Amino acid sequence: MTSSNTAEPPPTPMRLLVFAGFLGSGKTSLILPLATLLAAGGIRTCFIVNEVGDVGIDQQVMRDGGLEVYEITAGCICCQLTVDLVTTLGEIETRIHPDVVIIEASGVATPTGIHSALDHYQGTPLAAIHTVTVVDPTRIEALLAVMTPLIEGQIIGADEILITKMDEATDDEVALALDAVARLHPQAPVHTVSVHDRAGLAPALSALAEAVRP
Amino acid sequence: MTTTQELLQQRKDRIAAAIALEKPDRVPVVPLGDAFAANMMGVKISDFCTKPEVAYPTMIDAFTQLGDLDGIQHASYNVSALSTIWLSKVKWPGRDLPDNELWQVEELELMTTDDYDVIAEKGFGEWLGGFIPRADLGEEFQLFREGWVPTLPAAMKAWEAVGIPVLSPVIFTIPYEYFCGGRSMRAFVLDLYRMPDKVEAAMQATMPFIKETARQVIRGLGVSGCWLGGWRSASEFLSPKLWERFVLPYYKELAAVVIEEGITPVFHFDSNWTRDLSYFLDFPKAKCVISTDSMTDIYKAKEVLGGHMCVMGDVSPSMLTLGTPEKVKEYSRRLVNDLGPTGFILAQGCCIPPDAKPDNVRAMIEAVHG
Numbered sequence: 001m002t003s004s005n006t007a008e009p010p011p012t013p014m015r016l017l018v019f020a021g022f023l024g025s026g027k028t029s030l031i032l033p034l035a036t037l038l039a040a041g042g043i044r045t046c047f048i049v050n051e052v053g054d055v056g057i058d059q060q061v062m063r064d065g066g067l068e069v070y071e072i073t074a075g076c077i078c079c080q081l082t083v084d085l086v087t088t089l090g091e092i093e094t095r096i097h098p099d100v101v102i103i104e105a106s107g108v109a110t111p112t113g114i115h116s117a118l119d120h121y122q123g124t125p126l127a128a129i130h131t132v133t134v135v136d137p138t139r140i141e142a143l144l145a146v147m148t149p150l151i152e153g154q155i156i157g158a159d160e161i162l163i164t165k166m167d168e169a170t171d172d173e174v175a176l177a178l179d180a181v182a183r184l185h186p187q188a189p190v191h192t193v194s195v196h197d198r199a200g201l202a203p204a205l206s207a208l209a210e211a212v213r214p
Numbered sequence: 215m216t217t218t219q220e221l222l223q224q225r226k227d228r229i230a231a232a233i234a235l236e237k238p239d240r241v242p243v244v245p246l247g248d249a250f251a252a253n254m255m256g257v258k259i260s261d262f263c264t265k266p267e268v269a270y271p272t273m274i275d276a277f278t279q280l281g282d283l284d285g286i287q288h289a290s291y292n293v294s295a296l297s298t299i300w301l302s303k304v305k306w307p308g309r310d311l312p313d314n315e316l317w318q319v320e321e322l323e324l325m326t327t328d329d330y331d332v333i334a335e336k337g338f339g340e341w342l343g344g345f346i347p348r349a350d351l352g353e354e355f356q357l358f359r360e361g362w363v364p365t366l367p368a369a370m371k372a373w374e375a376v377g378i379p380v381l382s383p384v385i386f387t388i389p390y391e392y393f394c395g396g397r398s399m400r401a402f403v404l405d406l407y408r409m410p411d412k413v414e415a416a417m418q419a420t421m422p423f424i425k426e427t428a429r430q431v432i433r434g435l436g437v438s439g440c441w442l443g444g445w446r447s448a449s450e451f452l453s454p455k456l457w458e459r460f461v462l463p464y465y466k467e468l469a470a471v472v473i474e475e476g477i478t479p480v481f482h483f484d485s486n487w488t489r490d491l492s493y494f495l496d497f498p499k500a501k502c503v504i505s506t507d508s509m510t511d512i513y514k515a516k517e518v519l520g521g522h523m524c525v526m527g528d529v530s531p532s533m534l535t536l537g538t539p540e541k542v543k544e545y546s547r548r549l550v551n552d553l554g555p556t557g558f559i560l561a562q563g564c565c566i567p568p569d570a571k572p573d574n575v576r577a578m579i580e581a582v583h584g
């Protein structure tokens with residue numbers, strides 16, 4: 001809270017960067033270096049994470065790096081997630097009012113689902129909602145065959161696609177991922193990256209930072 | 215002056231008419247809230263979710279203050295039930311979490327792919343006996359079987375004593391939900407791709423156990439309905455072909471048993487099932503209820519299934535928490551007008567969320583009264 005109560009300029013609306021992508025596709029692994037990049041650029045950032053996956057989050061380390069982390073867990077009830085997301089966002093707005101909020105969606109959420117959830121948000125209208133879908137080429141064949149509507153929905157609803165784990169994926173797997181994106185969402189900008197050997201990482205993260213620049 | 219007994223009978227008749235696709239005197243309202251009731255009554259979630267003697271009196275206290283409801287979906291609540299349907303560890307408030315935090319299902323791979331073979335070979339019951347200690351689920355299953363289920367008749371009686379019938383006090387589900395939980399969803403979907411036949415053999419070997427358990431529970435407890443739950447098996451996730459193979463036939467088999475036992479299956483379906491609604495035309499007419507959580511298009515459900523099964527829902531959990539009583543009343547009235555007067559029961563979608571506003575729940579309940 002600021003101390004003055006006279007003629008404050010209205011706060012700049014928050015910008016949202018939503019990461020979608022199936023369970024274990026590599027979302028957290030990408031968000032961590034992105035958050036560091038944003039913080040280094042002086043952009044105040046909060047991170048809402050939906051469930052804790054393989055890549056744990058050391059909240060203290062992140063806080064020291066200037067990043068506030070909010071965890072939302074909904075017990076067994078997926079229908080509770082909307083409420084938690086919207087409430088957490090409201091809390092972030094009043095308490096911190098950062099420039100950017102990064103949301104790691106649950107692995108079974110689609111961009112459309114997240115947008116409908118955000119429709120319930122009653123705070124200052126958000127400046128932008130940019131959605132990135134993380135595609136894991138090492139499992140894309142199986143996931144498209146089994147979780148067809150979910151995975152297609154995640155790709156179709158994205159503003160930008162990151163094909164990750166390039167260090168591990170075979171050429172065929174990468175080709176399949178690229179084909180799927182070209183078939184489902186030909187206009188989407190696509191980046192291929194690896195978090196492990198950092199190939200392609202810097203330009204992809206800069207593009208994302210650009211998308212939410214105030 | 216109507217006595218409590220008469221009131222109970224009127225409400226039972228109203229619900230029965232809705233299920234039978236006959237015209238009740240008005241649309242019934244049959245809600246459900248668990249942690250919501252605890253929060254409303256200021257009861258610790260840790261006590262509420264582990265102690266049956268706290269759970270159902272708390273629910274009764276809360277709901278009798280919320281208006282004139284025609285029934286309640288569950289008589290009681292116990293967190294151990296989640297571990298038994300999803301073969302998962304659940305973090306309990308009071309044990310693994312602070313007292314007033316909500317329980318959380320943990321996504322762990324407690325089952326291996328070898329377990330499919332063992333289940334196919336030995337049957338699910340025998341396999342489960344070995345799995346429970348290995349997965350460290352002893353406390354959960356013991357609380358469920360010995361601590362909670364035996365208290366259900368008393369819980370149902372207590373509701374009826376205040377004139378409120380219990381629609382569906384027990385939950386059964388299909389092998390897909392067990393395995394998806396036990397394997398973790400992330401691993402399970404790969405199993406469906408890499409070893410579908412193995413998974414199918416295990417699913418088929420699991421059905422006799424599920425059906426036998428259902429029969430025993432139905433007979434032992436004297437319930438008049440049950441939930442057949444569907445969460446991760448929702449149409450919105452799964453390819454149509456796989457849904458037809460790994461989901462639909464199991465609901466059919468399970469519903470047949472439940473109906474044979476003379477009770478009503480309530481399909482409690484979370485997430486979006488719109489794509490596959492027409493498959494439910496194959497289920498016995500005027501015997502089932504389909505309860506959707508606001509993600510499925512309930513108008514489509516009525517259009518496709520209205521002449522065939524009772525539709526229940528679907529005031530969204532978000533609206534009950536973030537909305538206003540006026541909004542809730544308006545939406546609920548619209549459902550009553552558009553989807554009633556026959557074959558419709560008004561309810562929340564999914565479950566009333568823990569932080570829903572009691573006035574919003576009141577507004578939903580009032581909506582059936584005009």
Ligand SMILES: Nc1nc2c(ncn2[C@@H]2O[C@H](COP(=O)(O)OP(=O)(O)OP(=O)(O)O)[C@@H](O)[C@H]2O)c(=O)[nH]1
Binds near residue numbers: 054106166167193
């Ligand atoms: N080889 C390789 N593995 C990666 C890469 N990025 C992430 N992983 C691994 O993929 C697994 C999942 O990564 P996370 O970042 O936790 O994925 P997530 O999408 O956040 O997962 P959930 O939150 O569980 O849905 C971890 O074991 C990571 O180490 C990568 O670029 N290359």
Ligand SMILES: [Mg+2]
Binds near residue numbers: 051053104
């Ligand atoms: Mg993650």
